[in-house]
Structures are given as structure tokens and as C-alpha cells.
Amino acid sequence: MPINNIKKYVQDILPLILGDTLFSYELSICNCNKEPIPYSEIIGNLNHEYLVLIIFENNVSTISAIAKKLSKFINKNVFYVESENKTILYWFEGEEINPETSTSSKKIDTSEHLSSAIARIKSETRLPVWLDKFLFDTLLAEYAPDFDKYDFNLNHSEIEILTYLGTYFPRSYSESYCIFNDLFNNVHFKKEYQTKEIVNVLDIGSGTGGNLIGLLTALEKNLNQKFKVNIWAIDGNQDSLKFLTKITEKFKQYSQNKFEIKTINATVENINHLSSTFQSLDCQSFDFITSFKAVGEIISYAKSKNGQEYFDLALLCCPLLSDLGLLLILDVTTKAKNSTFLPILLNEQIRRFIKANNSFRILSPLSCNFFSQQCNTDCFYYHEFTISHKKKTKDVSRVVFKIVGRKKLVDDLSKDFKIGRFVIDWKHFDQENESKCCCPISLNEVVLSDSYKLS
Ligand SMILES: C[S@@+](CC[C@H](N)C(=O)[O-])C[C@H]1O[C@@H](n2cnc3c(N)ncnc32)[C@H](O)[C@@H]1O
Incomplete structure (x- = not known):
């Protein structure tokens, strides 16, 4: 023709x-x-x-x-x-x-x-120029990956925190920014946020704040109206919290919006001890509750482990969610001390929490959104994000995460999602490995779909 x-x-x-x-x-x-x-x-x-x-x-x-x-x-x-x-x-x-x-x-x-051909969550970004300069030129952060040393950060000195800032902070920034940016592109979530003027955030294990700055950047990019963000940031390392405050202060200079941060220096003996810390806060309703790469460390630190730390965290946090509130728990993919791989623990415990608390539902990954009630799989999956900055191009991080919210909200946000053959492991995804890279409960479905994309 x-x-x-x-x-x-x-x-x-x-x-x-x-x-x-x-x-x-x-x-x-x-x-x-x-x-x-x-x-x-x-x-x-x-x-x-x-x-x-x-x-x-x-x-x-x-x-x-x-x-x-x-x-x-x-x-x-x-x-x-x-x-x-x-x-x-x-x-x-x-x-x-x-x-x-x-x-x-x-x-x-x-x-x-x-x-x-499959629409996928955008999983790579760059540090904003101001942040890149501030971390590396003003604060003198260092890029020096050291997996063993930085798998437990509670007792790190200021020098060690500078290496965390130059190496691991940018990774958490990228994971958080990409996840929230994608969420704000969900048409229903966007609509709900169009008139929101106050956003309350609770973060557990904030450290220097990579994930908080990622969230603030996604809010700035996606909300057109003026707004104020109140942040309650809990961590056991006082020096890390000082860096978090400095970075948030710098962030304010580049924004028309208002940010207030309250840092709470508390060492968590075990997850249930967070209950009294939460009760002491002057806010009891949050739009975002986040915890990035902290629960695994708390499990390693705790003298008395009960083997259900993610379950307990969801149990404590979910009642504190506002009607538009979402809980995002993200962790690394290694084993906690004397325990199994964190993705297996996170999956099993959040699924169990949802089965026992039917007023809440998993939003992400989508495979869990659709199948959490019937799934009993020991599931190890992870997603990779990359970040570029002046010290490293395309630095890769590998994490597992779950987003949970009140059932009414999650039902609304997920009403356009189609059930599919959900890809949960893109790293190994090819035609030969396809079935190993998809959620096993979804294998009867025909249309391939990214389990992480919410928009
Ligand atoms: C890997 S860092 C993550 C920091 C930040 N969320 C991020 O993603 O960049 C883990 C943080 O959890 C804190 N942490 C670890 N165990 C803790 C405990 N038992 N109580 C309070 N904070 C703890 C550490 O001080 C550290 O700042």
C-alpha cells in the first residue's frame, strides 16, 4: 500500500x-x-x-x-x-x-x-542540581560504597555519615522520588491532591533524609497549589538528624512552599516501643507514613525479636493514616541478623496484616493489590532504581517495598488497574525467564504488566 x-x-x-x-x-x-x-x-x-x-x-x-x-x-x-x-x-x-x-x-x-512494549515505572533519575552541589560541594559528602559498614547505621560518626550522604542518601532519594512521582501521576490520586494545602508526613528511621527529600521533590513537582508540609522524623542517630535539618533548610530556599520539620531523636528498642513515641507526637493523622531501610536495621538491633516487625509496624501505623494516607515501607534485600531475607519477611507479614485487617489494602505492588488475599507464597522480589550525580552515573540500588492504605482509598486509586501477568523482577526478565520474573499467582493471565507502575 x-x-x-x-x-x-x-x-x-x-x-x-x-x-x-x-x-x-x-x-x-x-x-x-x-x-x-x-x-x-x-x-x-x-x-x-x-x-x-x-x-x-x-x-x-x-x-x-x-x-x-x-x-x-x-x-x-x-x-x-x-x-x-x-x-x-x-x-x-x-x-x-x-x-x-x-x-x-x-x-x-x-x-x-x-x-x-510494557509501560513501566520510571526508575531512574538525577539529583537536582542544588542538592548535588549542596551534598558534594558544601557538606563535602563522599561516594564510597561499603556494603558491610553501611548495613547498620545507628551508631555512625559524622565522618561515616558523610560517606552515607554521598553514597546511600542519593539512592534513597531516587527510590522515593520515582515511587511518589509515579503515584502522583495516578489520575485519581492527583485529583484528590489538587486542593490539598497541608500534608503531614511521619518518617521512621529518617537518617539524613534521602527518602524525605525525594518525597518533597515529588510533591513540589506535582502539586500546583501552594502547600505546607509538616514532617515528623524519628531516628536514633542525632548527627544524622542534624544533616537532615540542614538539607531541609536548603530545600526551603528553592521552594515557594512551606516546610516544617520536627526531629525526634529516639532509639527504637523494638517496633512496639514506637507506640509511645507516636502517642507523644502533636499529630495523629498522617498523609504519608514512610520507613526506608530502617526496619531491617531495627530487627538486627533489637535484643528481643518477635519475628513480626513489619506486621507490628503496619499495625501501629495504619490507624494513623488520614483518609488520603499511604504507608510506604521499603527495605534492602539482604538478611537481617539471625533472620531470613527481608523481602520474604516484608511480603509475608504485610500480607498477613491485610488478611487480618480488612479495612486496609495493599496498593503496590499491583500483584499484591490483586492477589494478597489468596497468596501464600514465600516471595522474594526486588526492584532496581538508579541515580546519577556528580560522583557516579547510574548508581544502582535494589529494594523491596509495599504501599498500604485504607481500603476505600486504595479501591479508588486502583479502580482502573487491569489484572495481568505481573512482572515483579525486571532485572532477569526475558522470554526464557519470563515466568520466573512474574508474580506466580498471576501466571494464568495473558497480558504482561509492570507490577510497580501505579499511573
Ligand atoms: C539505612 S539508614 C536509612 C536512612 C533513610 N531512611 C534513608 O533511606 O536514607 C537507617 C536509619 O535507621 C536508623 N536506625 C537504625 N536502627 C535504629 C533504631 N533501633 N532506632 C532508631 N533508629 C534506628 C539509623 O540511625 C539510620 O539513620
């Missing part, structure tokens, strides 16, 4: 598929025999005469439904991918080019194609 006819055909069918929605998009029909092809590095194997590209200037929350409808209509595979705030929908037309090459390379191409 000549290129103009393809264009006319696509122009005729698109309004039928998109209906009267107001998406603005650009349509291009590319001849794959003629370079350059836009987005070819994302699309991969160009094995047909023509590539039809529809580029939406925004993230399109209904893109999966649109691709499915279009695919049914034209009886062809239709793919989509999200890249830098654009959504790209594409498929091929015309004759297959060089079928021999495409058949011999089919296995690799298909799996690459498979993973790039």
Missing part, C-alpha cells in the same frame, strides 16, 4: 478508537528502509516496510486499553512505550523485510520487544 494510503487509513480509524477524548498527538508513517527512524532505539527490530508512529505529548493513562482496541480493530500487534513524558504507540504495516534475518533473530528480538 503506498505511504499516503496508509496515512489516510490511520487518520480515518484513529478517531474511532480514541473517541472524543482530547489527546493531542502527532502521526508519522516511516519507511523502515530509509534512515533515520525516530525512536528506533526504543522500538528495536524494524522488520516491516513501514512503521506507524503515534506520539502523544503526555502520559496517556488509558494507553493499554487504546492499544488493545486498536489491535483488535486492525488485527495486528500494537505496541506502546512511555518515554520522557511522551507515550508512543506503534505498529508495522507493509511487507516483512528480509524474513530470514528476522526469523533467525526472532527469539532475542521478541523478548526485547516484549519488555520495551
Whole structure:
């Protein structure tokens, strides 16, 4: 079919598929025999005469439904991918080019194609320029990974904290920023937050505040109205809390919004002791309760372990959630002292908490959102985030996390989610390993979906 006819055909069918929605998009029909092809590095194997590209200037929350409808209509595979705030929908037309090459390379191409075609949570970012400068030029933070030394941070000296600041703070920043930024792109969550003027945050094991600054940055980016954030930050290391205060003060200089931070220097003997600390706070209703990489350390520190620290933390924190409140517990993927791997503990205990407390529900990962009531799997999964800054490009961190909220809120935020074959391990994801990288309860489902993407 000549290129103009393809264009006319696509122009005729698109309004039928998109209906009267107001998406603005650009349509291009590319001849794959003629370079350059836009987005070819994302699309991969160009094995047909023509590539039809529809580029939406925004993230399109209904893109999966649109691709499915279009695919049914034209009886062809239709793919989509999200890249830098654009959504790209594409498929091929015309004759297959060089079928021999495409058949011999089919296995690799298909799996690459498979993973790039699934909309995934954005998991890499850079430190904002002001923060990069402040950490490395003003505070003189050091990048020096030392896994053994930094698996327990309660008693670290100021010098050791400077290495934490240059190495591990940026990783927590990235994890927190990426998770919350994605959450704020959930249309229902965004709508709820459009008029919110006061945001109350409780953070347990704040340290120097990497995850708090990630959350504040996501709030700044996504809320259009003026707002005030009140933060209660608990940690047993007073020097770390001093750095947290300095960084928050610096953050204020770059913002039109208001931030108030109250640091609570308390060493947690075991999770249940947090109950009296919480009772002493001058706020009892929080919009975000977060704990990043602290519970594993508290388990290692506690003299009396009861083996259900994540369960106990959820039990203490969930009643303190506001109607819009979410609890995010994130941890590293190692073993706590005299215990098993933290992802296995986190999964089992939060699932047990939800089964016993039906007024709360898991929001993320989506596999747990759908299957937590029926799942009994010893599940070890993790997700990788990367962060770039002046001392390191694409530094990788590997973490496990769960987001929990009141059932009514989570039901609302998840009402557009479709059940799928949920990918929980992207690092090993390819066609051969696919089933090992997906939530085992979801394996009967056909459509692959990212278990971490909430938008
Ligand atoms: C790995 S750091 C995480 C800091 C911060 N949340 C982040 O992600 O960058 C763990 C923090 O938990 C604190 N911590 C560990 N055990 C603690 C305990 N038993 N009581 C109070 N704080 C504790 C440490 O002082 C440290 O600041």
C-alpha cells in the first residue's frame, strides 16, 4: 500500500478508537528502509516496510486499553512505550523485510520487544542540581560504597555519615522520588491532591533524609497549589538528624512552599516501643507514613525479636493514616541478623496484616493489590532504581517495598488497574525467564504488566 494510503487509513480509524477524548498527538508513517527512524532505539527490530508512529505529548493513562482496541480493530500487534513524558504507540504495516534475518533473530528480538512494549515505572533519575552541589560541594559528602559498614547505621560518626550522604542518601532519594512521582501521576490520586494545602508526613528511621527529600521533590513537582508540609522524623542517630535539618533548610530556599520539620531523636528498642513515641507526637493523622531501610536495621538491633516487625509496624501505623494516607515501607534485600531475607519477611507479614485487617489494602505492588488475599507464597522480589550525580552515573540500588492504605482509598486509586501477568523482577526478565520474573499467582493471565507502575 503506498505511504499516503496508509496515512489516510490511520487518520480515518484513529478517531474511532480514541473517541472524543482530547489527546493531542502527532502521526508519522516511516519507511523502515530509509534512515533515520525516530525512536528506533526504543522500538528495536524494524522488520516491516513501514512503521506507524503515534506520539502523544503526555502520559496517556488509558494507553493499554487504546492499544488493545486498536489491535483488535486492525488485527495486528500494537505496541506502546512511555518515554520522557511522551507515550508512543506503534505498529508495522507493509511487507516483512528480509524474513530470514528476522526469523533467525526472532527469539532475542521478541523478548526485547516484549519488555520495551510494557509501560513501566520510571526508575531512574538525577539529583537536582542544588542538592548535588549542596551534598558534594558544601557538606563535602563522599561516594564510597561499603556494603558491610553501611548495613547498620545507628551508631555512625559524622565522618561515616558523610560517606552515607554521598553514597546511600542519593539512592534513597531516587527510590522515593520515582515511587511518589509515579503515584502522583495516578489520575485519581492527583485529583484528590489538587486542593490539598497541608500534608503531614511521619518518617521512621529518617537518617539524613534521602527518602524525605525525594518525597518533597515529588510533591513540589506535582502539586500546583501552594502547600505546607509538616514532617515528623524519628531516628536514633542525632548527627544524622542534624544533616537532615540542614538539607531541609536548603530545600526551603528553592521552594515557594512551606516546610516544617520536627526531629525526634529516639532509639527504637523494638517496633512496639514506637507506640509511645507516636502517642507523644502533636499529630495523629498522617498523609504519608514512610520507613526506608530502617526496619531491617531495627530487627538486627533489637535484643528481643518477635519475628513480626513489619506486621507490628503496619499495625501501629495504619490507624494513623488520614483518609488520603499511604504507608510506604521499603527495605534492602539482604538478611537481617539471625533472620531470613527481608523481602520474604516484608511480603509475608504485610500480607498477613491485610488478611487480618480488612479495612486496609495493599496498593503496590499491583500483584499484591490483586492477589494478597489468596497468596501464600514465600516471595522474594526486588526492584532496581538508579541515580546519577556528580560522583557516579547510574548508581544502582535494589529494594523491596509495599504501599498500604485504607481500603476505600486504595479501591479508588486502583479502580482502573487491569489484572495481568505481573512482572515483579525486571532485572532477569526475558522470554526464557519470563515466568520466573512474574508474580506466580498471576501466571494464568495473558497480558504482561509492570507490577510497580501505579499511573
Ligand atoms: C539505612 S539508614 C536509612 C536512612 C533513610 N531512611 C534513608 O533511606 O536514607 C537507617 C536509619 O535507621 C536508623 N536506625 C537504625 N536502627 C535504629 C533504631 N533501633 N532506632 C532508631 N533508629 C534506628 C539509623 O540511625 C539510620 O539513620
